[in-house]
Amino acid sequence: MNKSDIAAQLGFELHTTARLLKRNFDRRAKTHGLTRARWQVLWILNRNEGMKQAELAERMDVAPITLTRQIDLLEAEGLVERRQDPQDRRCFRIYLTAAAAPVLEILQGLAAETRSQALSGITAEEQQQLMNLLGRVHQNLSREEVVSD
Amino acid sequence: MNKSDIAAQLGFELHTTARLLKRNFDRRAKTHGLTRARWQVLWILNRNEGMKQAELAERMDVAPITLTRQIDLLEAEGLVERRQDPQDRRCFRIYLTAAAAPVLEILQGLAAETRSQALSGITAEEQQQLMNLLGRVHQNLSREEVVSD
DNA sequence: CGAAATTAGTAAGCATGCTTACAATAAGCT
DNA sequence: AGCTTATTGTAAGCATGCTTACTAATTTCG
Numbered sequence: 001m002n003k004s005d006i007a008a009q010l011g012f013e014l015h016t017t018a019r020l021l022k023r024n025f026d027r028r029a030k031t032h033g034l035t036r037a038r039w040q041v042l043w044i045l046n047r048n049e050g051m052k053q054a055e056l057a058e059r060m061d062v063a064p065i066t067l068t069r070q071i072d073l074l075e076a077e078g079l080v081e082r083r084q085d086p087q088d089r090r091c092f093r094i095y096l097t098a099a100a101a102p103v104l105e106i107l108q109g110l111a112a113e114t115r116s117q118a119l120s121g122i123t124a125e126e127q128q129q130l131m132n133l134l135g136r137v138h139q140n141l142s143r144e145e146v147v148s149d
Numbered sequence: 150m151n152k153s154d155i156a157a158q159l160g161f162e163l164h165t166t167a168r169l170l171k172r173n174f175d176r177r178a179k180t181h182g183l184t185r186a187r188w189q190v191l192w193i194l195n196r197n198e199g200m201k202q203a204e205l206a207e208r209m210d211v212a213p214i215t216l217t218r219q220i221d222l223l224e225a226e227g228l229v230e231r232r233q234d235p236q237d238r239r240c241f242r243i244y245l246t247a248a249a250a251p252v253l254e255i256l257q258g259l260a261a262e263t264r265s266q267a268l269s270g271i272t273a274e275e276q277q278q279l280m281n282l283l284g285r286v287h288q289n290l291s292r293e294e295v296v297s298d
Numbered sequence: 299c300g301a302a303a304t305t306a307g308t309a310a311g312c313a314t315g316c317t318t319a320c321a322a323t324a325a326g327c328t
Numbered sequence: 329a330g331c332t333t334a335t336t337g338t339a340a341g342c343a344t345g346c347t348t349a350c351t352a353a354t355t356t357c358g
Contacts, residue, residue, distance in 0.1 A: 018167035020290035
């Protein structure tokens, strides 16, 4: 396998692994009516309450509309609430409700299970390495424009 | 940030990075009417013509129905064809058509662009490391059953 | 001040993954 | 042979991401 084949494989490997991780977690969380994507929203809000939707979307590197729907669903489930920003009537600030706390507890437990399966045999140092490498790829791809070269 | 937070971050980072890679490639490929997922099918077939759908799905670690739809689309675009297996009337074997070759050319070019952006500043050795770590996580998650501990 | 540009959130429609359920065929067992 | 089980492909319906286009509110600037 030549050098550019390895790199191409890398792309597919990244995808497959991400998908399997999501699937694993979602299977566990299904009975609780939650999914990985919604969990991420709760997780971020948990340490940054009162973020604007736009900020949250930026933080997650998702399109605003993608987040809109997650918030809709989480709000319908009574886990978060939108509050009008008094300074800027265009935007909402998102807060966790009291009902979110126990759910966060449960999700953290499920996440720990998935994690322990996924990272079995991978040392803390290697995890750091992986995090570092993914972070650099993420950075490289975060530039909005498509760079043709 | 404690140890389990790092691991949780790792999960999100994996997802975000995979998503950004897909988005980057898809933006480039859009004008050609193809996407990363379909490209993967062509890529695998290119070196394993005549696979059964079930084998292909297994290889990609996707649900059979997911692949069915990709094959439907690729067949509609005239890039692959289903041929009845003479030994087993239940299954098809998938072959690339002549039209697929130039498309593969183009896609490989686009993939090279995405790759060079994504892997900028990452050495060949680090790429190997990343591949290795992802492969191990992938392995850990490939077991079908949800392991609760 | 008032027109133009920007920003926040949403809607519609497509792509790709999943789960669950089903029909047709093959294989295995008594 | 005949019944049971497994395998192959498909269908329906949901979840999450994207792009493009829109409305409402704010900011910028002549």
